Amino acid sequence: MDATLSLLDLAGAVALLLWGVHMVQSGVQRALGPDLRRFLANALGGRIRAAAAGLGVTAVLQSSTATGLMIASFASAGFVGLVPALAAMLGANVGTTLIVQVLSFDVSRLSPLLLVAGVAMFRTASGRTRDVGRVAIGLGLMLIALSRLLDIVTPYEDLPSLRVLMGGIATDRLISVAFGALLAWAAHSSVAVALLVMSFTEKGVVPLDAALALMIGANIGTALNPLLEGARGGDAAGRRVVVGNVVTRLAGAAVALPLLTPIGIQLVQIEPSFSRAVADFHTAFNLVVALAFLPLLGPLARLLERLMPARVSPADPSRPLYLDEAALETPSLALGHAAREALRMVDMLDSMIEAAADALRDGDREAMARARRQDDILDALNGEIKRYLTRLDPESLTDEEHRRIEAVLTFCLNLEAAGDVVERNISGFVARLLKRGVALAPENERAVQDALAAVRANLRSAASVFTTGDRRAARVLSQQKAEFRRREAEAVRSHFAELRSGDVGPRAAPLDLLRDIKRLNDHLVAGAAYPVLEAAGELMQTRIAEDSGPGTG
Numbered sequence: 001m002d003a004t005l006s007l008l009d010l011a012g013a014v015a016l017l018l019w020g021v022h023m024v025q026s027g028v029q030r031a032l033g034p035d036l037r038r039f040l041a042n043a044l045g046g047r048i049r050a051a052a053a054g055l056g057v058t059a060v061l062q063s064s065t066a067t068g069l070m071i072a073s074f075a076s077a078g079f080v081g082l083v084p085a086l087a088a089m090l091g092a093n094v095g096t097t098l099i100v101q102v103l104s105f106d107v108s109r110l111s112p113l114l115l116v117a118g119v120a121m122f123r124t125a126s127g128r129t130r131d132v133g134r135v136a137i138g139l140g141l142m143l144i145a146l147s148r149l150l151d152i153v154t155p156y157e158d159l160p161s162l163r164v165l166m167g168g169i170a171t172d173r174l175i176s177v178a179f180g181a182l183l184a185w186a187a188h189s190s191v192a193v194a195l196l197v198m199s200f201t202e203k204g205v206v207p208l209d210a211a212l213a214l215m216i217g218a219n220i221g222t223a224l225n226p227l228l229e230g231a232r233g234g235d236a237a238g239r240r241v242v243v244g245n246v247v248t249r250l251a252g253a254a255v256a257l258p259l260l261t262p263i264g265i266q267l268v269q270i271e272p273s274f275s276r277a278v279a280d281f282h283t284a285f286n287l288v289v290a291l292a293f294l295p296l297l298g299p300l301a302r303l304l305e306r307l308m309p310a311r312v313s314p315a316d317p318s319r320p321l322y323l324d325e326a327a328l329e330t331p332s333l334a335l336g337h338a339a340r341e342a343l344r345m346v347d348m349l350d351s352m353i354e355a356a357a358d359a360l361r362d363g364d365r366e367a368m369a370r371a372r373r374q375d376d377i378l379d380a381l382n383g384e385i386k387r388y389l390t391r392l393d394p395e396s397l398t399d400e401e402h403r404r405i406e407a408v409l410t411f412c413l414n415l416e417a418a419g420d421v422v423e424r425n426i427s428g429f430v431a432r433l434l435k436r437g438v439a440l441a442p443e444n445e446r447a448v449q450d451a452l453a454a455v456r457a458n459l460r461s462a463a464s465v466f467t468t469g470d471r472r473a474a475r476v477l478s479q480q481k482a483e484f485r486r487r488e489a490e491a492v493r494s495h496f497a498e499l500r501s502g503d504v505g506p507r508a509a510p511l512d513l514l515r516d517i518k519r520l521n522d523h524l525v526a527g528a529a530y531p532v533l534e535a536a537g538e539l540m541q542t543r544i545a546e547d548s549g550p551g552t553g
Contacts, residue, residue: 017192028060067089075240198211211278248293353456368431421520447514
């Protein structure tokens, strides 16, 4: 019974350590994530500069996985070449070892100070200061967890189950590597695994050779996360980056594994503390791999390009192109991908409106069928974007990111509704005209074609407002509602004039069609302009604040 309780205590301490690591990473991402991303994008030049940038960003972010996702996304978008991207990954692998170095010293006495300061900042401040408080709380929890781990494993001989488990792992280096890789992949953090192995090694639970093999496995495990979870179906350029990162770590492991015994002897002579020896090996391994591969990145990049060429295949237009699963770990990246996918919906809706105009002008029934197919694609993309964004962890989102998610979902929902108006109402109206052999009068057809051209221009403006969040452009777009009301009013007056004169004839009136186009425009304004104006406090319950006259609506 005592052994079972001890194992439960051990599991609780490990869970607390993992949660502390998570709080540190999420706090830094919320406080500095967009700034770090911009810095990394600007610094990816030559290989030395890129490696230094990867090291610096990861040292702050404490997640080589998050840094790797940023670099892979830049490579996929064509913003950075393969060689500097691989160099940045080598630097990121070194950067993630630095906090392990700090925590390898006895800094447990700092935990109360970190917790008190962190809670004070988290409870009383807002914005970036609040997120820094989250980081301080996470560091305090990590120190408490490490202290608790040392207390638990001190009476190691009283835990036969743990002794059997660790003894089995330590019997073979390949088993140790595999177990370390599994732990790091499951925890999404080599930092947590390194701290755990340091605690076990310090108390003699794990021999030094096995601890070094576990650390090699942890380095491999964190490289597997983006490869297994996000890059398999992604762009070839992004896949090359993550595969190249795995290759460099596997090559380093193949060289280091046979040399672990002499390496261990040398480490103990330099640093008698086993926990410090593990931390030093963790840093040295990644540093040596980085220095060894920096001159070889050119040939490695050419090999990866030959093995993974860009594939040209017929694309399913309803399949998302930018919703990278691995980017869900980094909300700022995921939101950027969702916004890019939403702009594909803009292109699809524009094609639908163009098809409806062609069908009206030329009597093209195939254009109407094309519009129906495109509406199905629009519905599918909207569903994929909603599912993608709802998978983001709410705890890791800033207030601004919550607002951006709402804006993206509102934009996509209104684009889908606009597509339904085109498919069910506008195309349906045109289909009835063709079926009955009835045509619009030339002046009425010109009015409808002008309205369709205007709504296509507003669609482009809506895409710009959605992307930039510009308030002035949002106000201009919202004022277009008055223009469509004017078009509708003119159609009503024209129709009544025809009725009074008795000159109606067999020609169809465009009134219903213009009303549907007005509804289509309303969805564009509601999806793009209103969220921007509402966030700026310029949108009232029924109209835009500070109404400047009849032009606003």
